[in-house]
Amino acid sequence: MSRAAASPPLVPPAKQEHDATLFGMGIFLASEFLLFGGLFTILVFYRIVHGHEVVEASKELHLWIGALNTVVLLTSSLAAALAAKSAKDGDQRLTQRLLLAAAALGAVFLVIKAGEYSLEYGDGMLPVPGGGGQLVEPLSRLFMNIYLVATGLHAVHLTIGIGLFVFTAFRIWHRSIRLPQDQLSIVVPTLYWHLVDIVWIFLYPALYLQR
Amino acid sequence: MPGLRALLPVYVALLALLATTLGASYLPLGGWSPVVSTAVALAKAALIAGFFMELRLEGAALRLAVFAGLFMCAILLVMSSVDPLTR
Amino acid sequence: MSGFLPFWPEQASAYAASVDRLVLAFSALIIVLSAPVFLLxxxxxxxxxxxxxxxxxxxxxxxxxxxxxxxxIPFLLILIFYVWSTQxxxxxxxxxxxALEIEVVAKQWMxxxxxxxxxGEINELxxxxxxxxxxxxxxxxxxxSLYLPVLRIKQDVLPGRYTTLWFNADKPGTYRMTCAEFCGTDHSVMGGSIVVQEPDGFSLWLETSATDSTLAAQGAALFRRFGCSGCHEPHSSVRAPSLAGIYGxxxxxxxxxxVIADAQYIRDSILLPNAQVAAGYAPIMPTFANVATExxxxxxxxxIQSLATDNSRSAPIPTNIAPEGTAP
Amino acid sequence: MSALSKTSEDGSIIGLEHEPAGETRHERESYLRAGHTLRSWLLTTDHKRIALLYLVSVTFFFFIGGLAAAIMRVDLLTPEADLLTNEGYNRAFTLHGVIMVWFFLIPSIPNVFGNFLIPLMIGARDLAFPRLNLLSWYIYWLGGLFTLWVLVSGGVDTGWTFYTPLSSMFAQGNVVMAATAVFIVGFSSILTGLNFIVTIHTMRAPGMHWGRLPLFVWSHYATSVILVLATPVLTVTLALIAAERLFGLGIFDPALGGDPLLYQHLFWFYSHPAVYIMVLPGLAVVSELVAAAARKPVFGYWFVAYSSIAIAAIGFLVWAHHMFVSGMSMYAGAVFSFLSLVVAVPSGIKVYNWTATLWKGHISLDPPFLFAMGFIGLFVVGGLTGLILAMLAVDVHVHDTYFVVAHFHYIMVGGTVSAYFGALHFWWPKMTGRLYPVFWGRVTAVMIFVGFNLTFFPQFILGFLGMPRRYHVYDQQFQVLHVLSSTGATILGFAYLFPLIYLLYALRHGTPASANPWDVTGLEWTVPSPPPKHNFERIPLVTRKPYDYEVEKEEQS
Incomplete structure (x- = not known):
């Protein structure tokens, strides 16, 4: 069935490692996306069963704050994509700066999000202790619960992404990543970042634009 | 900046799509509203995946993995809608 | 059936017999499909x-x-049975x-x-x-889940939503009834029996266990006790839609x-009054979620159903009575 | 003691001669000797050592879960609640389900044998991400510790399905902790699946194209796809259950406007494909064993390979057949019933193809092959009773009865556990380098088959008679069948203990095994037993199909 081939080195060749890492990341991202898939299913289900109530509840959300946040996140994604490109070109400084810019934009997103939460809290629309005064109807409370879980889970992912970017930028500064040979160390976190962006792109209409 | 020239149009297209979906949400589309917003979201996701993540350049296996994730999500959504739609 | 080693459950309806025919026929098919594997x-x-x-x-x-x-080929053969069983x-x-309607309320564990x-009956039907x-x-x-093995039927009983189950028993006797969906500590003992009687015996049973008031009369009493009549009766000060003739x-x-005003709608309107408000009325009705049991x-x-049958011809369906009107 | 012998029964048959592989020429240190400290085991990244870590771990959980089953079977000897209280019984079967599903069945074959064999079979030196592999074992144990904590702190009483609103609002017991345990172990599954997919895609030896992969690898590929794509949905659902219980979200609680059927949809979207996660590796093992038993190529390689993929794909579309009496719409019932019948087709293909593989073979009745044949028999019964359950009108009667219990035990225990033991008996010499007494292996295989049927066949009758599952107080008429079942369970219990004794005995006293004690094909048999640390000194060049026995060559020439 087999015979010994010319002996390759014990360490797998770089190309193989590159492919394996990217492919593994792709599968991981698919898996992460399905994590949110469960939440999308819940939203679609209630949209079908209680369409009217869901639309009414959705209208209470701050549509334009969400839009602003989408812009922020898209911009950060652009920065992340540029970081990956400049990493391939071997520009350590630029990569580092772009990563930090993307992370900063992510932080801006979180700040805006927090502001939005506090607005909703003030309106009595947030189903947390002391904050849900206006949520008389069970279904609007339910919708806001789903909103809170979905955006909260997204915010957790974004925080992880910010952490990854800051850490990666630190490693560039620390010279433990050298470009362009270690470009995968940049590409992998940016892929994760784009996924978090894509999740938001679906969450935004699913939560804010139910009309 | 390397790549900015290539990526800027994509970014502008993404913002345009965002404006589209926002505008569409004010139109009286009725039952078509979710269809439009989902289609726009899919287009945006495709732009990000294709240009920002460079999936169009990477291997077929990676594309397959990402496609499988989206496809399975679609299956979950469609098949679990069968029950509430016909209840 | 009741011998040392029971093998086939009793049948008490034509439906049960038809399920058994399906089981037997299908078992024959799967034996045909699997015997070659075992023997070979x-x-x-x-x-x-x-x-x-x-x-x-x-x-x-x-x-x-x-x-x-x-x-x-096996798949096509199986499809025949798919059509049969789906019908x-x-x-x-x-x-x-x-059908003669009987209301069922399940709770832990009865x-x-x-x-x-x-x-009314408990753990006996x-x-x-x-x-x-x-x-x-x-x-x-x-x-x-209400499970009646002799009739070959079961149906989950959900909180918050009515489900139905219908049958036509044809063999008098007392049979087992159990809960099939795991429901907590005493799930094992949440059972009882279904007593199938000849119509004469059943009427006799109805008479001997008759109470002072019918279900509708009990409802009428509750209608007053919960204060529903204060708003929903024609001459009340607060404007609420009249419920006469509304059912169905x-x-x-x-x-x-x-929406069709069925049992589910009426139930939801009492518990979540502001979810589906009748046109022309303000959503001011309080919820009775913590007051009314199932x-x-x-x-x-x-x-409310009895109002429908009493007045369905005489009273017009009152909608949009007054612009300043109130809750359903 | 009759040691395993390979020459006596061979007669005129000559197995495929392997061209001498480079690494056999001079002795290389086996992976077992590559370090003896505890540290060298707990921090290992060698896929073979991690496989052994899993072997010990899943065995541990298997016996805990088995103990719960034993207690239940004793309690069921009488119709009254005597040994256990109602609450105690509920906790016993919940624990049995949770441990057996997530801590034994799902990780058993993939994490032990998949881990050990996939790199060897495709000619790789390790998995693509060795450290991730070790991490996944630690995550498994973190989940395991949570489960053990649940166990000592009194258990849960929700059933392994955690149906709402029972689990979210009404159950006593530590539901949040149990959900956390399963939540954690899910990540272990995802990482393992990811690792396998990437390994199979990128680490194949030169010449090992898809058409030359052993069917074991194909099935594990299909399994991994399900692991990666279904598990996250369970993860988020369990997180919601915990949140529901802690904060009263209400997504699944009708009292707060939620819908309990939505929970069931999400749960079964994972848990039905999870059935295939459990059984596909079993099918993987049996394809190998049948080919080895008959010393013939598996009949219709591509049909069997693609049937694994088809099972994985269609397996995602059938989940609501668990919900035919749940109050779901009848049209949804009809759709899912149909799709459930479709998924039987690829399983049927496998069974018929295995049978055809035996035709004109050179059939050995050594222990692994007895297990494989037992598997086929039990899997057929389990699969066909699954068809009965997919029939809507019949399911209405037998849903949530012992019929269902018997059905899935035929698949899970009769199928997967038989395959697991078959794999253990087949690859034990490879894993440990020692032969075990074949006689006792044969005895065990027969005892498991007999004990299993005696345990679970009566349960089909019980279910059809209308005995609901999760009942320990039951009608007098069912007692005889329950006693029969418990008797069978006793035999089964002893049969599961035997291998523990003779395999451990063989570990010390068994005859050293040659590289290829069964005289079969496959790259894993070209390296010494036990294999050296990095498997292949030279990465092999694959030039032929799998199962390349004599017949194949005749036909091609």
Whole structure:
């Protein structure tokens, strides 16, 4: 069935490692996306069963704050994509700066999000202790619960992404990543970042634009 | 900046799509509203995946993995809608 | 049946017999499909035992046609049974219109049955033979499942939503009834019996266990006690839609849609009054979620239903009575 | 003691001669000797050592779960609640389900044998991400510790399905902790699946193209796809259950406007494909064993390979057949019933193809092959009773009865556990380098088959008679069948203990095994037993199909 081939080195060749890492990341991202898939299913289900109530509840959300946040996140994604490109070109400084810019934009997103939460809290629309005064109807409370879980889970992912970017930028500064040979160390976190962006792109209409 | 020239149009297209979906949400589309917003979201996701993540350049296996994730999500959504739609 | 080793459960309805026919026929098919596997494995293991001389010339390794046929032919055969069983299942989900309705409330861990005449039973259900019976079921806490093995039927009983089960028992006797969906600590003992009687015996039972008031009358009493009458009766100070003749009729809602005022709608309107408000009325009705039990809701529904049958011809359906009107 | 012998029964048959592989020429240190400290085991990244870590771990959980089953079977000897209280019984079966599903069945074959064999079979030196592999074992144990904590703190009483609103609002017991345990172990599954997919895609030896992969690898590929794509949905659902219980979200609680059927949809979207996660590796093992037993190529390689993929794909579309009496719409019932019948087709293909593989073979009745044949028999019964359950009108009667219990035990225990033991008996010499007494292996195989049927066949009758599952107080008429079942369970219990004794005995006293004690094909048999640390000194060049026995060559020539 087999015979010994010319002996390759014990360490797998770089190309193989590159492919394996990217492919593994792709599968991981698919898996992460399905994590949110469960939440999308819940939203679609209630949209079908209680369409009217869901639309009414959705209208209470701050549509334009969400839009602003989408812009922020898209911009950060652009920065992340540029970081990956400049990493391939071997520009350590630029990569580092772009990563930090993307992370900063992510932080801006979180700040805006927090502001939005506090607005909703003030309106009595947030189903947390002391904050849900206006949520008389069970279904609007339910919708806001789903909103809170979905955006909260997204915010957790974004925080992880910010952490990854800051850490990666630190490693560039620390010279433990050298470009362009270690470009995968940049590409992998940016892929994760784009996924978090894509999740938001679906969450935004699913939560804010139910009309 | 390397790549900015290539990526800027994509970014502008993404913002345009965002404006589209926002505008569409004010139109009286009725039952078509979710269809439009989902289609726009899919287009945006495709732009990000294709240009920002460079999936169009990477291997077929990676594309397959990402496609499988989206496809399975679609299956979950469609098949679990069968029950509430016909209840 | 009741011998040392029971093998086949009793049948107490024509439906049960038809399910059994399906089971037998389908079992015959799967025996036909699986017997070759069992027999050939044993035969090959003996005939082609390692080291034993046998004709092993020209063995096949693949044959697309053979493989396709043993994938497709069993599937087509099975499809016949799919159609058969799906028809039975659809029948089970389409209760006849003339059925005698019995209300069922499940809770941890008992079954409560309410006959229209007001007779209530716990963990025991009396039904007449030869009559279509429809059970309207709801749970007060977790999911239960009403299972009547002799009739070959079961249906989960959900909290917050009515589910139905219908049957036509034809063999008098007392049979087991159990809860099939795991429902907590005493799930094992959440059982009882269904007593199938000849119609005469059943009427006798109804009479002897008759209460002072019918289910609708009990509902009428609750209607007053909860203060519903204060708003919903014609001469009340607060404007609320009259409920006379509403049951089973479409109700226009203030969001432009319409629903049929069935038991589910009435129940939801009492518990979540502001979810589906009748057109022309302000959403001011308080919720009765913490006041009314499922049994109360059933009685109230029965009362409203009785208004429908009493007045369906005489009273016009009151919608949009007054612009300053109030809740449903 | 009759040691395993390979020459006596061979007669005139000559297995495929392997061209001498480079690494056998001079002795290389086996992976077992590559370090003896605890540290060298707990921090290992060698896929073979991690496989052994899993072997010990899943065995531990298997016996805990088995103990719960034993207690239940004793309690069921009488119709009254005597040994256990109602609450105690509920906790016993919940624990049995949770441990057996997530801590034994799902990780058993993939994490032990998949881990050990996939790199060897495709000619790789390790998995693609060795450290991730070790991490996944630690995550498994983190989940395991949570489960053990649940166990000592009194258990849960929700059933392994955690149905709402029972689990979210009503159950006593530590539901949040149990959900956390399963939540955690899910990540272990995802990482393992990811690792396998990437390994199979990128680490194949030169010449090992898809058409030359052993069927074991194909099935594990299909399994991994399900692991990666279904598990996250369970993860988020369990997180919601915990949140529901802690904060009263209400997504699944009708009292707060939620819908309990939505929970069931999400749960079964994972848990039905999870059935295939459990059984596909079993099918993987049996394809190998049948080919080895008959010393013939598996009949219709591509049909069997693609049937694994088809099972994985269609397996995602059938989940609501668990919900035919749940109050779901009848049209949804009809759709899912149909799809459930479709998924039987690829399983049927496998069974018929295995049978055809035995035709004109050189059939050995050594222990692994007895297990494989037992598997086929039990899997057929389990699969066909699954068809009965997919029939809507019949399911209405037998849903949530012992019929269902018997059905899935035929698949899970009769199928997967038999395959697991078959794999253990087949690859034990490879894993440990020692042969075990074949006689006792044969005895065990027969005892498991007999004990299993005696345990679970009566349960089909019980279910059809209308005995609901999760009942320990039951009608007098069912007692005889329950006693029969418990008797069978006793035999089964002893049969599961035997291998523990003779395999451990063989570990010390068994005859050293040659590289290829069964005289079969496959790259894993070209390296010494036990294999050296990096498997292949030279990465092999694959030039032929799998199962390349004599017949194949005749046909091609």
């Amino acid at each position: 494995i044993i035969a090959f293991a003996i005939k082609y035992r390692r080291g034993k001389p046998a004709d092993r010339s020209h063995p096949m390794n693949r044959n697309v046609w053979v493989e396709t046929s043993w994938a497709v 039975l299942y659809f029948g089970l989900h389409r209760p006849p219109a003339d 079954w409560k049955f309410q006959h229209a005449g007001g007779q 009396h039904v007449p033979t030869g009559t279509n019976i429809k059970l309207n079921m709801i749970s007060q806490d977790v999911i239960h 009729q479409p109700v226009a809602l203030n969001n432009g849609t319409a 049994s109360d809701l059933i009685a109230l529904t029965a009362y």
